[in-house]
Amino acid sequence: MVTWPSRRGRPAGTGPEGGDRWGHAVVIGAGFTGLLAARVLADRFARVTLLERDRLAPGTTHRSGLPQGRHPHGLLARGAAVVEELFPGIRAELAGRGAPVFDFGAGFATRLPHGWAPRAAIGVEVQSFDLTALESALCDRVRAEPAIRIRDGFLVEAVELSTDRSRAVAVTGRDRDDPGHAPVRIDADLIVDAAGRASRLPGWLAAAGLPRPERHRVASPLVYSSRMYELPRDAAPGWLVSFEMTFPPLVHRGGAAVTVDRGHRLVSVIAPASQLPPPRAEAALREFAGTLDNPHFAHVMEHGRPVTPVYRCPVGGNQWIRYDRLRLFPDRLLVLGDAFCAFNPVYGQGLTVAALQAQRLGLLLRRAAGPAGVARRFQRRAAGIVRVPWLIATAADQGWSPTGPDPAVSCVRAFLGLVLRRAPGDPVLYARFALVQNMLTSPLGLLRPSLLWRLLRPRTPVAPDPGESGPG
Structure with missing residues (x-):
């Protein structure tokens, strides 16, 4: 098993290295990235408020603000080590819910553009899961943190800046269920944008008279069509994750099948939108799966019992908003995860990059005397974390x-x-x-x-x- 060494220098949740806790931190977005950010902020701040536009129902209910949550996701080995470091025991907890832990080389059946990857243990331990189940487990842990409050059903409408626009001072918005739509102002000593691809921060900066950041895009025409299946034991395959990678212009189609618990496989076929059958065309989707070089997707479709409808969603491509290059950027405001740099999820990098950014934020907070100046230092280091994954994906x-x-x-x-x-x-x-x-x-x-x-x-x-x- 390969493990990644901890750089935190102390166990999670033991508080700052010295001095009093700071005041109030606000995180926009209570998805995977926001939950990890709140966790590291709670080590340094007396209060942390997570603002989430969706209502967070108990359990593993899918939420409307995460349409890609119904499609396969992966947490790379390094990212999993960081999450385990921040939430000790989370891997065993997920395993207890049925999410298998296995060797990457032995458990993955990977069809590369020129043939099958070798199948043998390589000493890299990973875990497969449903993203909603992972977020639910993390959310339960975060709710148990005394310093953290989750305020769901809250629509963030702006970040308020100081008079000279040198720093962020508050978040404004409203509760979705308030019939009067009364505006709400939440003061903050540090604001973290973890709202994902839906982040509205560039527009808010422009509305305040600040320059918009550069936006680097590398598009992908790919679309997911995904469905969950229950497999009988006599049809259970010898793999836990099966994958066929796209590599344009050589390979335009691919897919993934992920074991989310021992009886359920989440299957997704991937292709440009013009090549995928409509979501409700079950026979056509099965026929499409049969055209792939990897037969495992068709096997699950043939032998499994569908337990969800077919969900279709654009992959989204790659986007890097260069906040790290802005000279005029408010202090006490930082951006991480997909709100900063979003990857084509086919390559499985996004969750791990977000985890590494949260880890780095925690390190900077521990070394800082106060929240002033942390944001600019973090944004530069977040760009360093992004650089290599961005180069590979794009x-x-x-x-x-x-x-x-x-x-x-x-x-x-x-x-x-x-x-x-x-x-x-x-x-x-x-x-x-x-x-x-x-x-x-x-x-x-x-x-x-x-x-x-x-x-x-x-x-x-x-x-x-x-x-x-x-x-x-």
């Missing part, structure tokens, strides 16, 4: 561009393509690549002479995946 997705990738990323795409071509026949190379996938090592580790030799030697024949032709 290098792959620039293959969708009709003009081809930018010259600056062409070499990255060429190298990634070479790794993907050779990995199916080389368990050692794939194991190293899996460490990079899980953000446990730098991509530069693939440039070691011993691995370069594996990339450049003559290609060996690739054996079929053991589970390719049936359940196992």
